[in-house]
Amino acid sequence: MIKVNTEDFPWHPGMTVRALLDEKMFTFRHIIVRVNGEFVPEEDYEKQLIQDGDDVLVLHLMAGG
Amino acid sequence: MERYLRNHDALSEADQATLAIDRVLVVGCGGLGGMVIECLARIGVGHLRVVDGDLFEATNLNRQILCSTMNLNRPKTLAAKQRVMAVNPLVEVDAVQADLTAENAMELLADCDVVMDCLDNIPSRLVLQDAAKNAGLPLVHGAVAGWCGQVCVVQPGEDLLRILYGDAREEQGEEVSAGTLSFTAVAVGALQAAEVVKLLLGRQGLSSELLVLDLMNASSTRLQLA
Numbered sequence: 001m002i003k004v005n006t007e008d009f010p011w012h013p014g015m016t017v018r019a020l021l022d023e024k025m026f027t028f029r030h031i032i033v034r035v036n037g038e039f040v041p042e043e044d045y046e047k048q049l050i051q052d053g054d055d056v057l058v059l060h061l062m063a064g065g
Numbered sequence: 066m067e068r069y070l071r072n073h074d075a076l077s078e079a080d081q082a083t084l085a086i087d088r089v090l091v092v093g094c095g096g097l098g099g100m101v102i103e104c105l106a107r108i109g110v111g112h113l114r115v116v117d118g119d120l121f122e123a124t125n126l127n128r129q130i131l132c133s134t135m136n137l138n139r140p141k142t143l144a145a146k147q148r149v150m151a152v153n154p155l156v157e158v159d160a161v162q163a164d165l166t167a168e169n170a171m172e173l174l175a176d177c178d179v180v181m182d183c184l185d186n187i188p189s190r191l192v193l194q195d196a197a198k199n200a201g202l203p204l205v206h207g208a209v210a211g212w213c214g215q216v217c218v219v220q221p222g223e224d225l226l227r228i229l230y231g232d233a234r235e236e237q238g239e240e241v242s243a244g245t246l247s248f249t250a251v252a253v254g255a256l257q258a259a260e261v262v263k264l265l266l267g268r269q270g271l272s273s274e275l276l277v278l279d280l281m282n283a284s285s286t287r288l289q290l291a
Contacts, residue, residue, distance in 0.1 A: 005288055028210075030239045032229065057288065059229060059275070062210035064240030065097045065185035065250070 003055045018045040020056065030061035031064045068153070069109055080247050080266050081109055085155070087265045088112040090174055092193055094141035095119070096245055098205045099131040099148075100254025101181050101200050101261075105156075106149040107127055108262060112157045113149065116173055117141040118164035128247040133261030134278050157164035170196035179261050182206040183254070187230045194226040195221060203264055207257040212281040214253035217290065218260050218271045225273065249280055 002011045017033055017040055033040040035055040040048050069081050087110050091098050094117035102115060119141050125132040131144040142160035149158045170192055180197045182204055184190050197204040204219040206226060219225045263270035273291040
């Protein structure tokens with residue numbers, strides 16, 4: 001089990017950041033991902049593995065006023 | 066005072082007196098800033114410094130409460146001052162027709178108690194957070210994109226906006242494609258106003274958290290950032 005934005009979410013071996021975003025259906029084009037507080041660049045989404053117990057923050061990047 | 070009668074008893078007379086001597090800096094007088102200014106003037110915050118270098122344009126009409134067909138091509142800060150004078154002449158407004166820069170930031174923050182981030186781009190928001198940090202002032206951040214919005218309170222020493230934006234290479238976010246809607250700006254601006262009033266009155270507000278609104282799904286989430 002992992003935490004995604006404070007909620008429990010099932011983890012599976014081999015889960016990448018990209019797979020998580022797809023499973024959670026995050027559709028915004030501008031997204032900030034942090035795993036255990038560490039920023040994950042978009043180019044690493046396919047290769048960065050999420051570990052069981054990780055705390056993942058997925059934020060929609062918004063700056064409009 | 067009759068004009069504040071409906072503020073009571075949510076606010077005590079002592080609270081009202083406190084707000085009357087407080088000074089709030091509002092940077093950005095667009096969708097968020099307009100709503101913040103409206104709320105703070107009505108509730109009775111005594112001194113507002115409002116900052117924006119822009120003139121109103123037709124694309125502002127969909128959401129910016131200070132913008133009307135009567136004041137297109139006129140300064141946003143002028144409209145803010147006129148609006149406050151019309152709503153509550155007890156409020157003193159210092160209108161600064163200028164863009165926030167690293168060079169003028171500290172001067173703009175001088176003598177203020179709280180900083181309101183109502184800007185519309187990431188680099189300027191980070192400049193403002195740095196200035197607030199240097200001045201030892203709390204900052205209330207708001208941002209919108211489409212049906213979604215976010216609010217957080219940054220205490221001096223915190224770096225919450227860099228958690229939100231610090232690694233982003235973009236100057237803007239999802240609002241470029243999702244747009245900015247009237248009710249989202251009004252909702253987020255109102256939440257910012259509530260947070261700053263709580264700060265000014267020493268009440269518990271958001272603490273190292275991001276409040277995320279999703280008006281399409283009528284939901285809100287509080288995310289711990291630090």
